[in-house]
Amino acid sequence: MSLEVSSLRALAHPVRLQILSLLTGSAMSATELAGELDISQANASYHLRALASAGYVVVDSEERIRGGVAKRYRHPWDSAQPSRPAHDEDYLLYVQAMARELVRRAAYRDPDYPARSNTDAELWVTPEVWEEVFDLVERASTMLHSSARRPRTPGAVHVNMTASLFAMRERKVVDGR
Template structure:
């Protein structure tokens, strides 16, 4: 049995995924994360240390606050999720958990996009669509602002698109 990649294991916890999303637009401390996520400071610190240990966050600033030192971290720019090449059930289950949690918080009657499909397309269409999906994710991440910034609204996005094996256990024609 092979050992699971430590980065993947760190990503495979819904709370850590939320932390990474929250720290994307700017640095946050464990105390700020704890308040935003409604968890204890100790739990937020534990998860933050795990993310730091695998290089998914970096120390952005250290400042004096209430007589102590506050360490604020930010998400390392880039997308470790989009770089995952393994069709791991661990990551899929974590994303499914995040999707269930976010769907429960959806504003009733709000606009949104819901898509599901198992489709056969030519390789060029697949390459084009997957590039555009990645570009859209970058666009959203680039537009992200710190939580509760006036004039912003929280949005959820979970996308997992990949080539499938066919019924005979092989990839379709033209897949790599």
């Protein structure tokens, strides 16, 4: 899926990233999301509309409630993965939102479960190693997404995975720096 500016900007908000995570495991309504995220139902609806407009969430079902219709949304994660950003500025907004969301999640790290892996690396490797690492991270991401459950499912562990893999262009070396 090729990203357009509006769809990449739709992802560049920490609440929207949280919504996508929640909607990976099960379909939820704006009211359910609002309760889970401790935001107003109107705010949840606003973010859902932005994500739906960009194609990141779809209506899974509709339910009649007190004379109205409540839509339940889901995140079709396997068909809505970002592939190539339209503009560097928009990509940076998305990465900034991911970084803020990682900091928020890290505050909730369970000390009874040791951090399994933390990696921060800017390296030079062979193309073969790069492709293998990329494939392994993609497989791990797919495994987690396809195994996602509704929030607070008994027996499920609340986990985080944040990954951003990309090849870097060369920067000019100035005065040995």
